[in-house]
Amino acid sequence: MNPELTQMNWIAAHADWFYLIGAVLFILTLRGLSSPKTAIRGNRFGMAAMAIAVITTFFLAEGPVLWLIIGAMILGALVGMWKAKTVAMTEMPETVALMHSFVGLAAVAIALATVLNSTHEHSTIARVELFIGCFIGAITFSASVFAFGKLGAKKWAKTVNGGWVKPLQLILFVAMVACGGWYFVTESMPAFYAMTVFAVLFGWMWIAPIGGGDMPVVVSLLNSFSGWAAAGIGFTLGNSMLIIAGSLVGSSGAILSYIMCKAMNRSLLNVLFGGMGSTAAVAGSDDGAPKTYKSGSAEDAGFLMSNASDVIIVPGYGMAQGRAQNAVKELYELLKEQGVNVRFAIHPVAGRMPGHMNVLLAEADVPYDDILEMDEINSDFPSTDVVLIIGANDVVNPSAKDDPGSPIFGMPILEASKAQTVMVIKRSMSTGYAGLDNPLFYLDKTMMICGDAKKMVEEMVRTINGGGH
Structure with a gap:
């Protein structure tokens, strides 16, 4: 008996076990x-699961073109390692969106290849799988490309x-179906x-009206869509692991999207088909009344915190x-050494x-x-001496609680305005990503520190080192 054939038969006979192990590792x-404490271990489980899935599928393939498969894997690995080493943290959101687009494009390519290379009619369920897998993949692809451009501030x-936007969305959706x-x-x-x-066009027009303040939810939802696109590929290929x-x-992406919408006190449908587009910008625009704010320096901030x-x-x-995280x-650490109780407050x-x-x-x-x-820290703001806000706007905006006319009214916020002293580092007094002004910046207790976050924090550190208590 041919040893290679025996090996292939053994792998085929035990493929379900390999896939089961991979599935458990993915879970x-x-x-x-x-949790951040276990994230590294989770990543290692994911790497092991993916290795098992790829190797098992590789040996199960019928007549694979080895040079093409191995060449594509090597090229993809090289590009991935290069991007992992060179991408800046400020570019991470658009990089994630771009990766989602590749999953969607893969789903479309596999669906098209399956249809084009078939010599027989597909069953009813197969046609449904091809339809769903292809249109989810196409929507994911174009929507993710637009999200990439939006997050990267691309002109296009x-x-x-x-x-005209919603009627066009409806026309494209109906035409697609x-x-x-x-x-x-x-x-x-x-x-x-x-x-x-039509699915590609709908994906683009679906995301294009959504304002910047809603982009975190969009990225999360596209993560979910990329998963369903991959599952659609799995049905098309008959691969249970995929x-x-x-x-x-x-x-998991859908659950995260729900959690984030809940944190914004908005429904997913409102984010996707309502959004904070031009309405937010108009509502947040200047009403013409003069606004004054208290300006301070990094030295002042360092003295107050110490x-x-x-x-x-x-x-x-x-x-x-x-890129101020290391300076922060x-x-x-410096404030901790001097006996100050320092914590970080994170909005979803x-x-x-x-x-x-x-x-x-x-x-x-x-x-x-x-x-x-x-939820863990909001009740502590009233008893806090100093709050230092570094480049955040919408998530600390009191309009969400005080102004029924604000587009973000009802959205839970970090209640920084309740602290004894508020200090805000911003490049300028311009509005945030959602296009809304922030009344917090004009309170008597607030000190605005205009400048680059890293430089300002480094100056605070030098002040504390030089002056102490």
Whole structure:
């Protein structure tokens, strides 16, 4: 008997066991990634699961073109390692969105390849799988590309608004479903192509009207969509491992999207089909009344914090933009050494993607025990001496509680305004990503420190080192 054939038969006979082991490891991956303390272990579980899945599938493939598969894997690994080493933390949100687009594109490519290379009619369930897998993949692809451009402030990814947007979205959606139904009945290739094109256009127009303040939810939802697209690929290929992995990603992304919407006190439908587009910008625009604010220096801030008992630091996108996390860690350690109780307050939608601030602080090795979520720390603000806000705007905006006319009214916020003294580091007095002004900046207790986050924090550190208590 041919030894190679025997080996292949053995792998085929035990493939379900390998896939089961991989599935369990993927579940342990999600469990590990649920906490910063176990995230590294979770990543290792995920790497092991993916290795098992790839190797098993490789040996199960019928007549694989080895040079093409291995070449693509090597090229992908090289690009991945290069991006992992070179991408800046400020570019991480758009990088995540771009990775989602590749999953969607893969789903479309596999669906098209399956349809084009078939020599027989597909069963009813197979046509449904191809239809769903292809249109979810196409929507994920174009929506993720737009999110990439939006998060990266690309000129071609401009938010669109107007009364024509929703009718166009409806027309594209109906056309996509109609062409999918046409394919289902007739297996017409022109219908399949048309469905794919309409799905790509719908994905773009679906995300284009959504304002910047809602982009963290969009990134989370696209993560979910990429998972369902992968699961669709699994059904098309008959690969149970891909179905399980895609379903885990899809469901976890959907749950995270729900959690983030709850943190904003908004429904998912409102985010996706309402949003904070031009309405937010108009509502947050200047009403013409003169506004004055108290300006301060980094030296003033350093002196106040070194003489405080309790300090809460609220990080926002400004910390990522200024790459200030390591300077913030140094400030944190210095204040701790002088007996100040220092903690970090994290809002669920701070930054440009889910967990953005947690990732930055973890990169700087800030102890997890001093990084608290909104629900854990909000009640402590009234008894806090100093709050230092670094580039955050919308997540500390009191309009969410006090102004029924504000687009973010009802959204839970970090109640920094209740602290004894508030200090805010911002590059300028411009509005935040959602286009809303913040009344907190004009309170008597608030001191605005305009400048680059990293430079300002470093100056605070020098002041504390030089002056002490």
